[in-house]
Amino acid sequence: MDIVKIETKYFTLHRLAEGVYAAIAKPGKGAWSNAGVVDLGDELLVFDSFSTPSAARELKKQAEMISGKKVKYLINSHYHGDHVFGNQVFEDATIISTSLTNKWFREQNTIHDVQKEIEETKQYLHNLRNQIEKAEDNITKVSLLKQYEEMSKVLEELPHLKTVLPSVIFEKHLVIHGSKRTVELHCLGGGHSPSDTFLYLPDDKIAFMGDIITEDLHLPIYNPKEFLTILENVKQMDMKTVVPGHGEVGTLAFGEILINYLSFLIKKVMDAQQNNISMNDFISEFMMPSEYANWKGVNGITRNLTTVYNFYAGKHE
Template sequence: MPIVRETPYFILQELSEGVFAAVAKPGQGAWSNSGFVDLGAELVVFDTFNTPSAAEELRRQAESLTGKKAAYVVNSHYHGDHVFGNQAFGDAVIVSTRTTREWFEEKNIMGDPEEEQKETAAYLTGLQNQISAAEPGIRRESLINQHLEMEKLLADLPRLKMVKPALVFESRLTIHGAERRVELHCFSGHTASDAIMYVPDAGVLFAGDLVTENLHVPVTDPPAFRAALEALAKLEAETLVPGHGNVGTKELLPPMAGYLDLLIDSSRGAASSGKTVEEFISAFQVPAEYHVWRGINGMERNLKTAYEFFALQK
């Protein structure tokens, strides 16, 4: 995909006429991918990065590149790396699923600014200690990236405001513009509610964290996540924008599906056999292909979550 502009936070790629992906640069404050679509007279933006600074640059670039105003913003889910930039679009209509808005209100709470800064600084100290103790390799690289991203967030904390979605939907919403429409669909699996944005006429899918590239993305409901991937595969999308990683095609889906199949099969079997979660995780042999996937907790967190999910089904 051609690169049309590059900023300190992200790279802009034009995926189709009027459809752009903003691919985050590692460790620079964006953290997750974003994008925007020209609807004809206005723009719809998908996700707003991890910091107001990155989001403000996204809005500047989107509006200067297209000559259109950002009228809608879609939050794929409530995690901070996808919504902490909402304040840069305070005059736009921010859209999410009803559940995402509820979780946003419950989880994304700004307390006393000084306390928030102290807690974040303490977290960074903890990360630095882990980096110092870690062996060279993918986990150490993941810890370093986490530290860099959290440093950028710490710098923006004094002016960070929580701007929650104003328009909510349940399973599906279509936003019609003067020249094209986008479809929002609700799934779950990464969180309790994960929205995607599909641009039918361009064959482009903004998948949020339901699709990532070589990343141990958190899994909350393995079967629902797996079902979401099957549904995404049925959309007529030639181009996929993952929540993290490089823009690709539907070839991004099979590795995600294989990862979830492994989680489901191994954890379901362990839970039904009577093994404890500690026994299951200690005996589990992570396949070599996942040794290079990023994530500070590797596969262990998802193994634990999947085991506990199936243990509750007994």
């Protein structure tokens, strides 16, 4: 199949199959994470809404232009702002998530006082600036700079940001039968966030993974054990094309890399705890394996070492 790419200011739209597109974010432009477009036949579905209404508006425009249909469904993979702050653009569509994502969305993303939110974001950016100046290695500097750019875009749109919550709620699985294509939503638990949903197209063997699969990133971990179980289950599925929450279009090899990463972190933590090594010593003595040396992330591997250490503290005996 010929590869069709559409360039926009915010993202590149890649055609993965007839009527299936991955919107891969361009860094620092207001998209921040990847999204997807699926033509179901009579209806049109979008997976995730980016980090700003401007990027989401472009996504909606492109999706409706290439399909000639109006967006009917928006899926929220999880509650993180970089995947859902564009929701307001899809207010007319049916927004779908798990009940847990809906709950966390409401609790974490609701803006009570916009002025306060703006001040806090400015302060956060100011702190990031200081960290960027002090950063000793290049990977950290690049990661912090990227965070700075992405958050600046969110700040620009904060005055007009509205949190629009999902209204159709499911627990573990939801199937949408379109006239031409069936879409499966799966939530196998919470690994990266309290509840992570991915979208699977059984006929095309294409999956939009949200942040349970990312590329070369020390992605935040919510529950390392459940994360590993989710990925082991995903590995059993017949997926040809995998769209990560962050990174380029790939295959299940991304999942394998993350399984190794999580297994490695868990093993290191278990060993340290069995030898009564304190968290501070564990982190300061930790040697970064070369395969993760170029992975990005504002807190590097340190935050994940901390999360996994805390998770297993007292749990391994």
